[in-house]
Amino acid sequence: MEENAVLADAMRNLGYKQTELADAVNNHLRARGHEGTVGDRTVRNWLAGKSRWPHRRQREALESLFACTVEELGFSPPARRRTSTPPEAPVDRRNFLTAVTGTTAATTAPFVGAPPQVGTSDVIRLRSGLEDLVKVDRSRGGHESLERAALARAQEALAKQKLGATQRIRLRLFSVAADYTATAAWSAIDARHLERASHILDRALYLAGMAKDPVAEMQVWNLWAILAHHRNEYAEAVDAAYAAQGTAAARRAPLFASLAHARTAVGYADLGDRQAALRSLGHAREALAKADTTEPVPSWIAFYGPGELMALTSIVLDRVGDPAEAETASHRALASIPADFRRNRALATTRLALAQLHQRDADQACATVSTVFPLMAGHPIPGRTRSLLGDFHRDLIALAPDTPIAREWGDRYRSERSRTR
Known part of the structure; x- marks a missing residue:
């Protein structure tokens, strides 16, 4: 069977x-x-x-x-119900109608009463391409060609709107377009093209609203929280994270709720509100414990689980002044993040190095952060990761400016940075 x-x-x-x-x-x-x-x-x-x-x-x-x-x-259908008569060829039927009516229909326009030219199979085909883009992002990170590919597929989905789809299919096509547009926005964020990401996210939010798709809305608000974090707009990051919590997707599914609470925790940590940050982390852990791991999830949130929550926990703990606990969280993150999530592992490794550096263990921190370069070998280091490496470099100079290890790391950092741009 x-x-x-x-x-x-x-x-x-x-x-x-x-x-x-x-x-x-x-x-x-x-x-x-x-x-x-x-x-x-x-x-x-x-x-x-x-x-x-x-x-x-x-x-x-x-x-x-x-x-x-x-x-x-x-x-x-059962075998006995299948007809042995071959279906009428479309061209024969058209010729028959022409002979009877004495008219010829234009081939470029559908006749009145024609069935929709776009259906579920088109939606499935369009959406299936998302997984390919997500796989590229996992390995290589955000870059302009990925962004362009995502926007092109979004445009393809919107073009299908003109081909006579039913209202249900039209909504699903808006949803597909929203997903691809959000993917493009995420690629721009990861590449540190923040102003462009902002404009793309505006479009993604509009499309998610047109689709009446709470999962797409959750995705967009999650990305707004990340974008605001990288623009140092911390209050806006908290507002966006709360908007993500308020979506129907987060209210219904603990996995989405957990991610939204984790983003809220990062925002509060950036604002220096230790109590609120730790409280939000607790909510994130509680929600994730309730998540049904057997339920299928959209490809864009497949990255999120215990490992990624530990990575976000490390950020929060380091920001609120607990670098030793942040180091422990980073080790747990790296033990759980799958190997094919190379960009995520590179970020978690750099966070581990920062936590070690903030405990004034410069030698160990430099040894840890140096492993990022072979981890991302073969592709330019994404802008977000490169920016975090820059934060490590600045903190190292501030904490141990004249040490041999700082000078050695500085040379390696400048060499790798020029090579991977």
Whole structure:
């Protein structure tokens, strides 16, 4: 028995859980005067492949909800119901209509009553490209070609709006465009192109609102908090983090709530509010403990888990004056962050070195931070990481200006910085 992976993908991309899809199908049936008899078990049977051909009315409901045929959703009729007559060729049908009516339809415009030219399969295809961009970001970090690619895919999604999609598909296309635009904004932030990132985030927030997509809104507010942090606009960072907490996505899903609380903690630490920062960290830990790790998540938040929370905890603790505890948190982060998240590991390593330096262990700190360069070998160091290395360099000069290790590190830093620009 083969599972219906196509239906599972379509549900994920349109935001349906099993209960929600059952309710939507029942609402469709009741609106047409039929009894709504679809339950969780029915949907589970569809997904498991136990039911390969739903009842006719259920098929009609599914086709309306997903804006595609049930065959495109991975269903197939029993062998005895399949027709041996080949489907009519579109060109033959057009010639037949022309012969009967004596007219020729323009090939560039759809005729009145034509089915939508854009459906769920287009949404799935467009969204699938996000994973490729996220993989590049994990390994290499933000850069202009990644940003351009994301904006191009966002534009492609918006262009589909003109091809007669249903309202549900139009909303999903706005959501895809919002995701790609947010990805472009994140790439600009990571590359330290902060002014450009601000303009892109404005666009992403607009698209998320047009999509009525709380997950996309959560993503954008999370990025606003990061951007404000890097612009030293700490009060704005806290406001953006609270906006992320207030989204429906964060209220419903503990994973999103945890990330929003962690961003709030960083903002309060930047403001010097130790008590509020530690309280927010506690909320982040509590929410993450409640998160269902078996639930599928959007690719943009796949980075977040115990390791990344420890990395953010290190930032907070170092900022509020606990470098020893920050060092411990950084070690825990590096023990958990996957190896393919090279940029994240480079940032966590630099934070570890800063925590060691702030304990006045310059030799160990320089040994730690030197491992960042081979970690990012093969690509230019992203702007955010390069900026953090600059912070380490300045702190090293301030704490141990005349030591041999400071001079040696300074030479290495200048050499690597010029090589990786």
